[in-house]
Amino acid sequence: MGHLTVPAWPRPAQNALSNVQAVLASGRWSVPGNWQGHPSAEARFATHFADFLGAPHCVPTMNGTAALVVALEALDVGAGDEVIVPGLTWVANASTVLAVNATPVMVDIDPATLCASPAAIEAAITDRTRAIVVVHLFSSVADLDAILTISKRYGIPVIEDCSHAHGASWRGRRVGTWGVVGTFSMQEKKLLTAGEGGAVVCQSDDLHDRLYQLRSDGRRAAVRPTEGESELVADCSVAGTNYCMSEFCAAVLDAQLEALPEQNRCRAENAATVDKLLDEVSGITPVQALPSVTERTYYQYAARLDREAFAGVTAATVARALTAETGLPFQTPYPPMYRHPLYQPRTKRRFLIEGRDPDLLESPADGLPEAERAHLEVLTLHHPALLAPDGAFEALPAAIEKLQQEAGSLRVLESAGK
Numbered sequence: 504m505g506h507l508t509v510p511a512w513p514r515p516a517q518n519a520l521s522n523v524q525a526v527l528a529s530g531r532w533s534v535p536g537n538w539q540g541h542p543s544a545e546a547r548f549a550t551h552f553a554d555f556l557g558a559p560h561c562v563p564t565m566n567g568t569a570a571l572v573v574a575l576e577a578l579d580v581g582a583g584d585e586v587i588v589p590g591l592t593w594v595a596n597a598s599t600v601l602a603v604n605a606t607p608v609m610v611d612i613d614p615a616t617l618c619a620s621p622a623a624i625e626a627a628i629t630d631r632t633r634a635i636v637v638v639h640l641f642s643s644v645a646d647l648d649a650i651l652t653i654s655k656r657y658g659i660p661v662i663e664d665c666s667h668a669h670g671a672s673w674r675g676r677r678v679g680t681w682g683v684v685g686t687f688s689m690q691e692k693k694l695l696t697a698g699e700g701g702a703v704v705c706q707s708d709d710l711h712d713r714l715y716q717l718r719s720d721g722r723r724a725a726v727r728p729t730e731g732e733s734e735l736v737a738d739c740s741v742a743g744t745n746y747c748m749s750e751f752c753a754a755v756l757d758a759q760l761e762a763l764p765e766q767n768r769c770r771a772e773n774a775a776t777v778d779k780l781l782d783e784v785s786g787i788t789p790v791q792a793l794p795s796v797t798e799r800t801y802y803q804y805a806a807r808l809d810r811e812a813f814a815g816v817t818a819a820t821v822a823r824a825l826t827a828e829t830g831l832p833f834q835t836p837y838p839p840m841y842r843h844p845l846y847q848p849r850t851k852r853r854f855l856i857e858g859r860d861p862d863l864l865e866s867p868a869d870g871l872p873e874a875e876r877a878h879l880e881v882l883t884l885h886h887p888a889l890l891a892p893d894g895a896f897e898a899l900p901a902a903i904e905k906l907q908q909e910a911g912s913l914r915v916l917e918s919a920g921k
């Protein structure tokens with residue numbers, strides 16, 4: 504069987520190098536650097552990214568983790584508060600809540616989207632809930648209508664973490680603009696990247712000012728900056744931290760953003776091809792988008808196995824065998840977050856906040872059965888594979904059928920721990 508060479512990622516966009524060279528020569532390499540008579544690369548990227556999303560404001564940050572921290576801080580989340588987060592996501596969604604001394608409350612997922620279940624969110628609300636963090640996971644958009652209805656009913660703001668969904672739309676409007684705040688990561692694996700990077704978008708002017716200051720040590724932009732002096736001025740209204748994006752990072756992102764729509768289009772086309780090919784075989788079902796998703800992005804293509812069709816082996820075993828067979832680098836979703844090896848809150852003394860219920864940090868009372876099931880049943884395919892040329896996926900149905908026929912031997916391998 505012909506093996507696919509997965510296209511390289513990250514992929515430098517056309518203007519990335521010239522943009523970086525322009526920053527090198529500019530005399531300004533950082534947000535607190537000296538005003539050169541024109542907006543910084545960071546401010547230009549903020550404008551372009553906000554325009555791309557249709558958001559009134561954007562504040563770039565050094566990474567997606569910092570974006571989540573300033574989003575939580577801007578909403579005044581702190582000690583004693585609870586924040587609802589999905590149980591199936593990257594560990595940053597828990598660690599950032601801990602970082603502001605609040606308690607992450609993990610909720611189970613909707614098996615249809617793999618995103619937080621609206622019913623589970625509502626059931627987890629207490630007097631202490633101060634925010635709901637929604638993650639648009641893999642190639643899904645969470646059920647925003649249901650979640651925003653709950654948000655309104657209880658008066659609890661929604662933070663949309665769009666780190667997997669740069670450019671996805673719900674009812675014709677980009678994700679990140681539905682919640683009070685939207686956050687993004689531009690880390691190397693993401694759809695839009697400069698190696699590291701992040702951004703926060705919001706609707707309100709006040710929130711924008713707070714977010715701006717929270718990421719630049721409390722400083723704000725001078726109204727009339729002086730050439731050769733820092734654009735930032737001291738302001739004693741907000742205690743911030745330095746989470747600024749460097750000018751080099753912003754210069755690369757500005758170029759990468761120009762390439763994003765075409766890359767997203769290519770990924771969506773290939774994903775549609777994979778959908779069709781998987782339709783030809785039994786035992787595997789692509790994760791579908793909800794009907795309100797008007798533009799779908801693919802950070803990870805995701806499909807669910809009927810494990811019975813594979814002699815009961817786990818998705819991890821199928822992923823390994825299917826990768827060996829086709830060259831397509833299949834993986835499995837994260838383990839439920841409370842079981843994730845990187846989630847170890849009790850190793851840090853600063854997490855021992857007086858009044859915090861330590862049991863809440865450990866694990867949800869009834870576990871997270873749908874997140875557990877997704878970990879065992881779902882196959883994912885990282886997006887660079889979806890930038891492959893036409894025909895790259897033709898071998899998939901035959902490979903899946905072959906694995907089903909040979910599932911007995913997969914099972915022997917799995918039992919032997921191989």
Ligand SMILES: *Cc1c(COP(=O)(O)O)cnc(C)c1O
Nearest residue numbers: 566567568593595666688689690
């Ligand atoms: C990548 C990611 C983050 C963290 O972003 P960094 O830029 O790595 O700090 C946060 N949330 C989700 C869902 C992510 O995938």
